[in-house]
Structure formats: structure tokens, C-alpha cells
Amino acid sequence: MIMICFSTEQNTTNLIPAIQIAEVKEVVIIESAIAENKKWADGMIRVLQKRGKKTDKINLKVGDGKGGEDTQILSVLEKINVYIQTKTKPHDTIYWNTGGGLKPLILAMYQAYLQRNNPEDKICYSNPFNAKPSIDFFQNVNGIQNSSSINIGVDLTAHEIIQTYGLKIKSARLFYNKHNLVTSYPFADYFKFKEFRNYAFGLSQSGSNDLSEEFTLNDLANIFSDPQKSSFFEESLTDSLKKYFGSVSISKKEIISAYDNTRAYIDVKHQHFFEANKINLFVDYLRALFIKTKDKFSDSLFAKTINHKSEKPCIDITNAELASKLNTKSICLDNTLLRNLGFSGAGSYFEGILEKRVYQFLKSGNHKIIEAYSNVKVIRENHEEIAQYDVLLVTNHGTVIALEAKTFDFEQKDIDARQFNLEKASSRIVEMYVVLPYDPEDFNEPYFSKNLEDLPFRLKERNIKFFVIADSVQDKSFQVDRTDNKLMEAKDKGIQINKLECLFDKLCLI
Numbered sequence: 001m002i003m004i005c006f007s008t009e010q011n012t013t014n015l016i017p018a019i020q021i022a023e024v025k026e027v028v029i030i031e032s033a034i035a036e037n038k039k040w041a042d043g044m045i046r047v048l049q050k051r052g053k054k055t056d057k058i059n060l061k062v063g064d065g066k067g068g069e070d071t072q073i074l075s076v077l078e079k080i081n082v083y084i085q086t087k088t089k090p091h092d093t094i095y096w097n098t099g100g101g102l103k104p105l106i107l108a109m110y111q112a113y114l115q116r117n118n119p120e121d122k123i124c125y126s127n128p129f130n131a132k133p134s135i136d137f138f139q140n141v142n143g144i145q146n147s148s149s150i151n152i153g154v155d156l157t158a159h160e161i162i163q164t165y166g167l168k169i170k171s172a173r174l175f176y177n178k179h180n181l182v183t184s185y186p187f188a189d190y191f192k193f194k195e196f197r198n199y200a201f202g203l204s205q206s207g208s209n210d211l212s213e214e215f216t217l218n219d220l221a222n223i224f225s226d227p228q229k230s231s232f233f234e235e236s237l238t239d240s241l242k243k244y245f246g247s248v249s250i251s252k253k254e255i256i257s258a259y260d261n262t263r264a265y266i267d268v269k270h271q272h273f274f275e276a277n278k279i280n281l282f283v284d285y286l287r288a289l290f291i292k293t294k295d296k297f298s299d300s301l302f303a304k305t306i307n308h309k310s311e312k313p314c315i316d317i318t319n320a321e322l323a324s325k326l327n328t329k330s331i332c333l334d335n336t337l338l339r340n341l342g343f344s345g346a347g348s349y350f351e352g353i354l355e356k357r358v359y360q361f362l363k364s365g366n367h368k369i370i371e372a373y374s375n376v377k378v379i380r381e382n383h384e385e386i387a388q389y390d391v392l393l394v395t396n397h398g399t400v401i402a403l404e405a406k407t408f409d410f411e412q413k414d415i416d417a418r419q420f421n422l423e424k425a426s427s428r429i430v431e432m433y434v435v436l437p438y439d440p441e442d443f444n445e446p447y448f449s450k451n452l453e454d455l456p457f458r459l460k461e462r463n464i465k466f467f468v469i470a471d472s473v474q475d476k477s478f479q480v481d482r483t484d485n486k487l488m489e490a491k492d493k494g495i496q497i498n499k500l501e502c503l504f505d506k507l508c509l510i
Helices: 012-019 033-037 040-050 072-086 103-116 158-164 193-203 217-224 229-246 252-264 280-288 299-307 319-327 338-343 345-360 412-426 450-461 501-508
Strands: 002-006 026-031 054-059 094-097 122-127 134-141 143-152 168-177 314-316 328-334 369-379 384-394 400-405 430-437 466-469 477-483 486-490 495-498
Touching: 002 280, 002 299, 012 026, 012 040, 012 094, 012 122, 012 134, 012 158, 026 040, 026 072, 040 054, 040 158, 054 072, 054 193, 072 103, 094 103, 134 430, 158 168, 158 369, 158 384, 168 345, 168 495, 193 314, 193 338, 229 299, 252 477, 319 369, 328 338, 338 345, 345 369, 345 466, 345 501, 412 450, 430 450, 450 466, 450 495, 466 495
Parallel strands: 002 026, 002 094, 026 054, 094 122, 400 430, 430 466
Antiparallel strands: 122 134, 134 143, 168 369, 314 328, 369 384, 384 400, 477 486, 477 495
């Protein structure tokens, strides 16, 4: 059997029926000059061929392709009919896929279907956005019009969907496949405990100085007069250099050159460290280690030394279960506990919690997810990175769900850019959700930041969909409002907050 379709930016509308209808052995693509120039069909063709499907094209270019293309219904109809007469047999069954394409092209295809008058031919259209996603069919048998549909159930992988649009997954961690439970999570999930959330949120508020102002060498000299800070700086520098020399080969000549050039560029006050001209590999490394950039100075070794404190505040643990699990009665506000759990900070830990809870749901098997990835990076053919996603889920409808873990506020342009990039990667067959910690137990506590407190209200205003993790709430949804500048649960007013479990319900098989 043959499927005839249009090359379009939304090529999953072609890919879904071409893969799911096993009888389809060849896909014939009607390609406009624009589609050819933009190579819309190239990725889809590669996916189809890897699946063992033959491909061919009906080209609509006029002449050499520079003078335009056929868009007149009769001209397009003629090209389709010529292909049918020369490349197919009268008894071949054809699926005429009307997904995508301009109206004149669709009308020409429909006219070709009628003229062929083969009772076995069918018009088809995939509709993954229905409440019950389906491939719909229309058939004219001896003047009697019949319609039917089948539920979409197709094993398209994330790599195939992304490749269909000329993009590539550069890196990703597969943590679930419906055919194989590929992951285990050795770290503990402590997020249900209020005192642990106090610790996690408190890390970002543990007394770091505002380092937006410029520093001179005299400022740094005064800082290093503190023996504890000076010792911290020397130990950190030693550890960093050991790691650097363990992975990078530096010659003696380069080190001497680096020393000479460093002396010439040592005037922090005049910001010579920020100049774009590269001296050599080692000096670039030192510049990055000591100062980073103007925008990221807070991540530099100088900044970390300025903010170094020998004594960290601690949080007393009164919850017996948490104290037993951690085998301690207090947690210091530093990264020691998170590092022991395998994470660099509270943000990465929350991303891990999101992934772990998604995986625990997926293990049930009663859902539409084929595979799930974390830490996904998507690139163009020229290796330009266009998107990163915390969690990416692929459904058996050929759709993609992206989850973004957030423990802090973010700009509208950031979420808009991610939404745009993912839509480009999967042609709007995507749902994107922000996931954030938002437990009423934390409301109005000193460690619960104003940015996080306001975030659901801002997301609602921007029509950005989100779910929350709120373990103290028994119901899957609750309402929140402000009264006298205080955040609290409310009934019949405020905004509705849906827990992550609502997404799991949506993904369950009906």
C-alpha cells in the first residue's frame, strides 16, 4: 500500500499514520519549492527509511525551481495523476493523507482521489489532539460514503520526532522505556519533610554578599587578611589546579608565558581580566577561575572566598522520621548533605526529585508514555544548541510533554524561548509544564522566598501551565489566595493549584 502526503512543517501528521498503518510500504511526498528549499521532508524521510518504508516525491517546482511552483489546483492535480499513472498499478491501495498542505493542494489531492475511484482507497487524517487521539478515515465505496477511525498508538521515539524536523538530540539520559525499566534511584526523597525544605530553600538565602560592585586589589588584600578566608582560597585553588592539570596538558613554556602575561593583566580595577583577547589556554583558565565574567562574578573563586564563612547556621530537626533517616538532629546550611546525596545544589536535587517521582508513576505501566528522558539537549544540524529540558516524555500518540523544574522565579522571555524551541522541535505537538515546590506548610515562612510565593500567580497571568509538589496536601488540587499580604489555602476563591498527580491522572490509560 502507498500513502500520499504533503511535505509540511508539521510532519508528524504524516509520520503517525505512515508508521502505525503497517500495510503502508511506501510514502510519496508532494513537495513544494518552499518545502524542498527548507528541507522539511529530509528528516522524515530518514526516519521512514530506517523503519523500512520506501519514499518517493512528487515535485511541484516549475522549471528550474527559481520561477515558482504549481499552486493551481488543476496543475497540481495533473502532476499527481501523472505520478499515479506512471508509478502505481490500478489495484494498488492508496491512503490519501490530507494533514498539512495548503488548501489548493488538499483540493487537488481530493480531486485525484475521486478521479481514481478505487473503492479500496481511503482519505486519512491524524488528530493527536482529540480527547481520544485518532486517525480518521473517509472512504467512498460505490457512491456510499463511509467513515471510521482508529486510536493512535504509535511507537515513535523522541529521537525520531526530533529528527523529523531536521533537529537532533545531542545528549539525553533515558530513564524509562516501556519495554525495559532502565533506572534505579539510590538517593532518598526527603522533600515531603518541612525541615528538609527549609534546608533546601535556605541554602540560597544563607548570607551571600551582593557582589555586583567592582573590587580592587586592595579590597582583595583586605579580604585575604582573614586567615580562614585565605586558607579557603589556597585550598580551593590547589584542588582546582590539581583537577585542571589532571585533565589538560600544559607545557613548561606555556606556564612561563602565563606567568608573564598574568602579571601584565593583574590590574583588576581596570578590568583587564575581562578583555576578550585570549592569551593562552592556561591564562584563560586562571581568568575563568578567579573572576569568571562580569555577569557571573558571583561564581568565581574570588567571590566564593569573599562569601566564605567558617561557621554555617544549622536547622534543628524535630521530625523523628527525618532525624532517623539522616541519622542527625541538625542540618548545617551548606551543600554537604546534598553532595552526599549526589547533587550540586537544591535546584539539581529538585530536578532529581521530579524525575524520580515521574519514574515511580511510570513503573505502574498504566499510562500512555513510551519513553522518558532527563537532561535533554536539542541541537540543529550545524550543532547550535536550541533547547534544554529537564524531563521529556513521549506518548504513544506521537506527542511530547516537557517538564521544567523550577525552584526560583524566571523571566517570561525564558519560558517563551523554551516553548518556542520545543515547538520547533516537535511541531507544536507538545505540552509544556513548569513544576515547582509549593507546599502550604511553607507559606509565609522566612525561608519561602517572595519570588516562589508569587510564581503561580504570575504563571496564571501568562497562561503558562504548571503543577506543584505539595506532599502535605491530601487532595490533588487546592486553592490559594492572599489575605492581608499573607498566602494561605482558601476555598472558592483565589487560584487553583494542581499537584503533579493531576498530570499522572491525565497520562493514565482510559
